[in-house]
Structures are given as structure tokens and as C-alpha cells.
Amino acid sequence: MNLKELLRDVDDAEGPGLPSVSASDGQAGDAELVSISAGNAEDVLTKHVSRLTKAADDGRIVGGNDTSIQAVPYQVYILLQKGNDYFQCGGSIINKRNILTAAHCLTDIQKAYVRAGSTDSNDGGQQYESRALIQHPMYNPTTSDYDVGIIKLLKPIKLDGTTTKAVKLAPKNSKVEPGTDILVSGWGTTSENGNTSTNLMSVIVPVVSNQDCSKSYSGITSRMFCAGVAGKDSCQGDSGGPAVSNSDKVQRGIVSFGIGCAREGYPGVYTRVAAVRSWIDLNSLI
Structure with missing residues (x-):
């Protein structure tokens, strides 16, 4: 089985916008990244279905409801660059310089762009670039054990306690x-x-x-x-x-x-x- 994740394109709140995304369908089973660039390029990461997505059309959590960033101010949207392809993941603010995410989101990724403080994945809030991407050294892409990673940011997040807050x-x-x-x-x-x-x-x-x-x-x-x-x-x-x-x-x-x-x-x-x-x-x- 294959796991694919859809990404979205993100505009830059403090700089140039990011590339637009195209959709690719995902299927649970094996972990795969779905890219945002034109085409349906996939990157198989594990033999489980990871929940990473390719930037694309509308969709969301299953059986849930709309919410706002004020309800979950620690939540961030992450756009991940791998060559000419872009992928989507989520993450959480653990302090002004570090974002917690899954290790499988960072496999072979060159740069991450983080949007914080916005309910909309495409607009609002503020955007930050990665300085370093760290996967747990014991991460196993076959079993998904130790699936944890950290994105270190170039600039500190402005934590206002309302739309941006450390979890x-x-x-x-x-x-x-x-x-x-x-x-x-x-x-x-x-x-x-x-x-x-x-x-x-x-x-x-x-x-x-x-x-x-x-x-x-x-x-x-x-x-x-x-x-x-x-x-x-x-x-x-x-x-x-x-x-x-x-x-x-x-x-x-x-x-x-x-x-x-x-x-x-x-x-x-x-x-x-x-x-x-x-x-x-x-x-x-x-």
C-alpha cells in the first residue's frame, strides 16, 4: 500500500511567495510524500502510509470541523522543498526557534518554509525559513519508529500568545x-x-x-x-x-x-x- 500526502502552496507574509501547488491523490498503506509541483511525483518514505501530503486542492482532517489558529496557536503549516517539488506537513511551535514535526516529513528535504499565526494555509500570519532540519538518529523509515524531527528556524517566531504560542x-x-x-x-x-x-x-x-x-x-x-x-x-x-x-x-x-x-x-x-x-x-x- 502507498501513503501519499497532499501539499498546498503558501504565500510569503514577509517576502516572496512560494510556488503554487498541484494536487495528487493519496492512498494509505505505505508512507510517501506527495509533491506540490506540476505532475504527480511521489517519494516513498516508508512501508507505512505516512500522513504527508502533496500541495494541492482543498481537503482536511476526516470527520472534523473548521477551527481557528486562536484555538490551536501552537499549530504551524510547513511547506517542504525537495528539488523542484514541494510537500506539505504540519508542525507545532515548541519555542521561538524550533518547530516539532515528524521525521518522515524531513527525508531528503532541502528547505522548509513555516507559516505561523494563520488559520489559512495560503495567507496571513508570518512565514519563516529553516536553518537546519534534524531527524531523530534512530528514525526507521520502514517501521516509522522514532518518527520525530525538528526544524530550526533562521529567525525567531514572534510569539504573541494569541495566534502564535509555544505548546x-x-x-x-x-x-x-x-x-x-x-x-x-x-x-x-x-x-x-x-x-x-x-x-x-x-x-x-x-x-x-x-x-x-x-x-x-x-x-x-x-x-x-x-x-x-x-x-x-x-x-x-x-x-x-x-x-x-x-x-x-x-x-x-x-x-x-x-x-x-x-x-x-x-x-x-x-x-x-x-x-x-x-x-x-x-x-x-x-
């Missing part, structure tokens, strides 16, 4: 209990193989135990947790985005992969932030 990260080694309501946000597709959205979306999904999740996926590790229910899920284009506990807005996970989107019996799989917190702290110093 609180889960404490080291803390657990995500089954049944916990997780809020996931992003500009990904609204259906499997669908189109991406220009408006920020969010959905609340319940955590599923790793034991139950292992009935659907092989290779679920302690660096992962699963969440979802039939009809509600993250999807292509949401990769790298934040998954926070709805009660306290602490980031518990990073959108990683899944088979399809919102399929019955196949919850989304997330990198567990608490399990990689030490690495995040070490690599996100200002």
Missing part, C-alpha cells in the same frame, strides 16, 4: 491512557485520497491501547500510541502535526502514519512525545 510538551516517560480524548489539527485531506484544506481543521479522537492497536498494525512500539474511531482521523497532509490531550492541551503525539484514513479498525498512529522528550529537549535549545 506544552508531555513530561518525559508519561503515559497516554486509553480513552483519553486527543485533539488533532491540520490542513490535511478530509477523506482518504481526498483534497487538502486551506482552512485549519480539528477533530477529537479517543486513544486506543497499544495492545488493541497491535491487532491492526504490526510493529507498534513504546514510542507510538494509537487514536481514532471510524469516521474520525487525521489524514494525508496532517503528518507531523500536533496531537494534544483535549483536557489540558499538552502535546502527547505527532501525526505519523495509518492505513487509510478513518477506516474502521485502523486508528491513526502517533509518535509518543513523552518517549522522545529527552531528544526533543536536547535538540531544541535556543
Whole structure:
């Protein structure tokens, strides 16, 4: 199976605009990047379906609702450059110089452009360029284990506390209990193989135990947790985005992969932030 993610084109709020994007359909199963440039170029990243998308037409989180950046001010939109192709991911602000995302979003990427402080993926807020792209050294593209990465920015984000705010990260080694309501946000597709959205979306999904999740996926590790229910899920284009506990807005996970989107019996799989917190702290110093 192949995983593809749709990207969108992003205008520069503080400089020249970015290239426009063309759509490509995505299919869950194997992790692939979908590019934004003309054509349907894909880059297979893993044997899971990562939730990275190619810049394209409208679409978003499955079974969710429109939201605003004020509701999730830690959320950012990421446009990723690989040669002449561009890809879309989500991410979260962990401090004024660092963005947390998925490792698979950064594979073979040369530069990242981050839009912060906007509900619209194409307009508003402020845009920042990457200084460095860091993948966890133990990231395994075949199993999606340790699927965590950091984008270091050239200039600091202006944190206003309303549309741009650093997210609180889960404490080291803390657990995500089954049944916990997780809020996931992003500009990904609204259906499997669908189109991406220009408006920020969010959905609340319940955590599923790793034991139950292992009935659907092989290779679920302690660096992962699963969440979802039939009809509600993250999807292509949401990769790298934040998954926070709805009660306290602490980031518990990073959108990683899944088979399809919102399929019955196949919850989304997330990198567990608490399990990689030490690495995040070490690599996100200002």
C-alpha cells in the first residue's frame, strides 16, 4: 500500500511567495510524500502510509470541523522543498526557534518554509525559513519508529500568545491512557485520497491501547500510541502535526502514519512525545 500526502502552496507574509501547488491523490498503506509541483511525483518514505501530503486542492482532517489558529496557536503549516517539488506537513511551535514535526516529513528535504499565526494555509500570519532540519538518529523509515524531527528556524517566531504560542510538551516517560480524548489539527485531506484544506481543521479522537492497536498494525512500539474511531482521523497532509490531550492541551503525539484514513479498525498512529522528550529537549535549545 502507498501513503501519499497532499501539499498546498503558501504565500510569503514577509517576502516572496512560494510556488503554487498541484494536487495528487493519496492512498494509505505505505508512507510517501506527495509533491506540490506540476505532475504527480511521489517519494516513498516508508512501508507505512505516512500522513504527508502533496500541495494541492482543498481537503482536511476526516470527520472534523473548521477551527481557528486562536484555538490551536501552537499549530504551524510547513511547506517542504525537495528539488523542484514541494510537500506539505504540519508542525507545532515548541519555542521561538524550533518547530516539532515528524521525521518522515524531513527525508531528503532541502528547505522548509513555516507559516505561523494563520488559520489559512495560503495567507496571513508570518512565514519563516529553516536553518537546519534534524531527524531523530534512530528514525526507521520502514517501521516509522522514532518518527520525530525538528526544524530550526533562521529567525525567531514572534510569539504573541494569541495566534502564535509555544505548546506544552508531555513530561518525559508519561503515559497516554486509553480513552483519553486527543485533539488533532491540520490542513490535511478530509477523506482518504481526498483534497487538502486551506482552512485549519480539528477533530477529537479517543486513544486506543497499544495492545488493541497491535491487532491492526504490526510493529507498534513504546514510542507510538494509537487514536481514532471510524469516521474520525487525521489524514494525508496532517503528518507531523500536533496531537494534544483535549483536557489540558499538552502535546502527547505527532501525526505519523495509518492505513487509510478513518477506516474502521485502523486508528491513526502517533509518535509518543513523552518517549522522545529527552531528544526533543536536547535538540531544541535556543
